[in-house]
Structure formats: C-alpha cells, structure tokens
Amino acid sequence: MKFVDEFRNQEIAKGLIEKIKEVSTRPIQLMEVCGTHTVSIFRYGIRGLLPEQIRLISGPGCPVCVTPNSDIDFAIALCRQKDVILTTFGDMMKVPGSTSNLQKEKAEGKDIRIIYSSLEALRTAKENPGKKVVFFAIGFETTSPTIAVAILRTKEMGIPNLFFLNSQKRIPPALFALLQSTQIKIDGLILPGHVSAILGTAPYQFISKEFSIPAVITGFEPLDILQGIWMLVRQIEKNRPEIEIQYKRIVKKEGNPLAMEKIEVVFEKADGHWRGIGRIPESGYRFKEAFQAMDARVFKVEVEPLKEHPECLCGEVLQGIKTPLECRLFKKVCHPENPIGPCMVSIEGTCHTYFKFYQP
C-alpha cells in the first residue's frame, strides 16, 4: 500500500533499532501521549524490539477515555427526553455512565444515532425539524476544528434545532498538569502527530523550557515511532531538550492556522474535566457568547447522581501512574464486552490495547 508500506519496512526498522541501541546509555521512561501510538506500539511489537532500559508508558491520549462520567450521564438524561435525537461517534456508545450507557438506552428505544462526521448532525437536524438534535461533541484538537465548522454552518444556515453537548479537550494543558504532578518520572514525550498538525510546536514549548523534558512530535507508523524514539534518546543523552518534529510529512512548525482560527471564533478556553483525573485549568472549551444558544447544557434535565466504580483505575492508567495489569478488575470483571471504565471501551484506550495485545 503506497505511503504506508514504506513505513513498515523490516530492514529499516532493524537499522533504527541499532541506532537507538548505539545512543542509549541509561534507563529511561518515555510516555506516548496518544492512544493511536499505544495501539501501534503493541500491534507491531515495538516494546520487545527496544533495549530493555527504554521503558514506554501510555498516557492520557484518548478522547473517549477522558470524557467524564458526568457528561455521559448528562447525555443519557438528554436522550431520555421524548423530543431529543442524540447523535454521537460510535465509540461513545459503550462508555459506562453512573448506572447506564448509551448502548443500553438505544436498546430501550431512545433515539441515538451513530455518525462519522459532525456535519452529519446538521443533516439529521434538517431532516427532523420537529425534534431537538443534540451532537455529543468529544475530541482533541484534531476534531475540534470540524466541530467548530459544524457550529458555524448551523448558525449560517439558521438551523434552529441543533445543539452541541461539548466535551472537547485540549492536550497541552493536560500535559502541563501531568508533568507538574511529580508522581512518575518522565524522561521524554512522544507527542501526538495529528493533534500537532493543528497546533504546531508553539503550544508545547513549556515542556522543554519549563520542565527540561525532550519531546518529539511523532507519526503513527512503526518506523515513525522508532525514529521518534531515536530522536528522543538522542536529545536525552545530549541533555538538550527541545520540541522536535519527526512527522514532518504532516506536521508544520506553525500548525494549521486556519483550523485554529475556526476553533477560536466559536470557543474560548475553559477548565476541562477529565475522567479519573479531575479538573485541569484551561484544558477544555466553552461556547463564546454568540454561539451559546447552541449549547445543549442549557437544557433542564434531571441527571442521575454521580457514581464511579471504586476499584476502577482508569484515572491512574490515564496518567501513566499504573498499568492495566495492576487493576484488580482488568480481565476479570472488566473486558471489552463488559467495560467498567472508559479505557476498556475505546479501541485506543490503554486497557483495551493491553487486553487485546498484551500477554505475559
């Protein structure tokens, strides 16, 4: 397959692993921030190819996993209204709320529709003028521009019955919070490729400047990841932390200003609530005044009291403090058919990846 096979070549992989071994002199821990990286690392057996002294830790980078329980409960309360059609991405269906999930609600007859693009929500709203259509908007910076565009279009077209339950998150403030909490030692960060295609390098500068930690924006193919790791090890060994781009074929230093502008027109920064982690300053968005009429949070609905499974370790797993193997529920009670926490739901959730690929 063109543009993919080139990045899965065994000979080049061997060469990169040799180069990593040459420069690596001491034990280090690297965190891959993004769930797509975690999947790729497991899928291609990258951990087993690296020298033992390089340890990879999975981070918080799956938007499904970090959506707080309270937002799932709010979505459930919304879909229980007779005149509401709830639209969302497929991965959200199984995420457990306090006592229910969207899949169960759908089975009981609530009108919940899976869509692949936020623009499909517009079509649903136009086709159902007698209903209130709510789009459960989750995602990181990669998705936010498309949601912003959907909101701008809704306003332009004067669609009166489309609302957005906004639970989007911003990655850089979450990384700031993560590095500030000194619970684990991180020697280098493998930064997400596609989020960075929007952001560029500027929002990450604090990582090297304030925390003196090297970071490399990395692509998702196995050779991308190996090259990214090599660049990180090189920075660590030379003790010269900076923000480098490995994924140059997609990511520009300045990011995508047009996409950023769309986000800024519609949203302003606000505190974000991350499941299992809590409130992180400026890690979310709220509607600017001109768009507040589309905010689904204005609906007066009765939301059930918040309940989390006391033994679920998703919060610690998302921060890289614990691995799924340390969770008492993992594989025993919690598995993809019966997920207790969100990290077991998403195909890019750390627990799901461990479940699928990891065997001692």
Place this chain on the structure above:
Amino acid sequence: MPEDKILLAHGSGGKLSHDLIQKLFLPLFLNPFLEPLDDSAEIPNQKERLAFTTDSYVINPLFFPGGNIGRLAVCGTVNDLSMKGAIPSYLSLSLIIEEGFSIELLKKIISSIHITAEEAGVKIVTGDTKVVEHGAADQLFINTAGIGSIKEGTKLSGKNARPGDGILLNGHLGDHEMAVLSQREGFKFQEELKSDCAPLNDLVRKMLDVCPAIRCMRDPTRGGLATTLNEIASMSNVGMVIEEEKIPVRESVRGISELLGLDPLYLANEGKLIAICPPDVENHLLDTMKAHPLGKDAQIIGRVTEENAKKVVLKTLIGGHRILDMLTGGQYPRIC
C-alpha cells in the same frame, strides 16, 4: 392484483404456497430425492461416515458484490462439510420471508442457489417456506443443512495439529466482510472489491487426494483467521507462529481497514480455508492449492510450535512479536 410481492398466504400451505413451490422452486431444483415432495427426503444408506451440518444466513444487504444471500447459503454449508473432509451431497433449504418481499428478488436468489448448488455438485432434497408479518423478519432469512460422506482414511479435526506442522491459507483475507461493509456503507474503491464467497469442496477434494495426511482444515468465517487459529491452537494444545508478511491481503482491504481501524486478520471470509499438514508434505500441498483457481494465491503462513501452547504469536512486519488473540466484541453485525 399482480403478484409481485410475497404475501402471508405464500407461506400458509394453501394455493399460493403450492404455486410458489411448483412455479419457482421445482423447475430449478427438481431431482429424484425432492420430486416425491413427501414430508422428508428419502436418502440411500451409505457405508461411509456421514458429516451433517447446519447454518442460518441473515446477511444485510441481501445482494453484495460477488454474491447474494442465496449463494452464501449454499457455500457456507458446503464449506462446513468440506472442512471435515466430507464430500457434500444433499442440502435442505428453508426460507423465512418477510411479508411484502419482492418476488422478483426472490427469483434471483433462488436462481443463484440453483447455480451455486450445480457448481458445488449438491442437490437440494428438502425445503420449507415460511412468511412472517411485516417487521417480524428483515426481508429474508435462509437456513440450510447439509449431508456429506467422509472417505475411509480421512480424519480431519481441530485436535490434530502437531508441533512442526505447516499452516497454509488459500488466498486473500477479508474480501467478504469488506465487500459487504462497503456495499452497506457506500465505500468506493479503485479496484472492484468482491466477496470471496465460493464452494471449496472441489479444492478440498484435490488437496485430500494428493495429501491424505492433512491434519486439520477450517474456514475462517466470522472472527477471521486470528479467531480460527486460536480455536485450533486451543483444541490441539499447541502454539503457533504466523508471519504477517506472508498473509495475503488486498490493497483495498488493507486501505479501508486502516481507515476504519479494523484488522484484516479478524475479517470474515466465505471462500477461504486454513489447512494444517505435516512439514514433509507442505510444499506438495501448496503446489496443489496453487494449481486450483480458488487457491492460486495460497501461502504457507506459519508453523505449529510446541512452546506458547494455546497461543498464536504474530511476527509483525517490522520483526516484532505479539500475541494474536481471538476476536473480542463484534466487528460488524450480520455479515453472513
């Protein structure tokens, strides 16, 4: 009123049922076993061991590139018999039709069943038609059961794999599930993607003729290659090492899998088989498979091992290793 739709009365056992049988089914399927139209078909007693299997088909959409529910209903059951090394002879055909279903489409499907049965050399010897109210079924469901005879000396079982054995696959993975999915979701490809839906009994017969020592055969349908290999590894209490670069997957299937986050090793197939055989005959078996139209892309994809009992290890494209587990959770529903 012109009869262009199936009515409840078509399944009531009365005049319309009778007409449907006489005009649609019998002209195509007529054979000495079916012809008496008694409550059961009478089949001569055979000396050889019999294989007996059944399967229901609920695929949506009914028509997809490379086949339809009718062709699938014959191939699926013929292939299940073939995987036991049986020569398929007789099928039953049972239809559950939703009221209002188009008679024109039903004719097309019945005709396809007829053509596929001829292709596989099997006879439809008994059948049944039920019609249910609108909404009680989705268009058309089909059940087929099949009987075949197993030759003296053939002994295929998922319990028979031994360390050192070669693992062979007859061609590209994932064509069926991806063709169905793309039809349902409206994906377009540069190269036309077709289901691999085909009766494997002729290929199997040739394989067993040249290599009676084959230990095990399975068709990787729902759950795909990964799930089927895990089943065999578990039943035989052995390990397996599979090489990712040896597994044939079409460009289009790989491309759309990348986009949707699917893994071709878990996609359903309807014309694929896995054969496990002793190492000294594997090359001969591979040549035999390659000489057959349904095996021209065959590959030896891996080997049975003593270590890692009940586990399948995948050697990845870049040389790493990982466990290839069974399918957990569904990929997509109603693909067969």
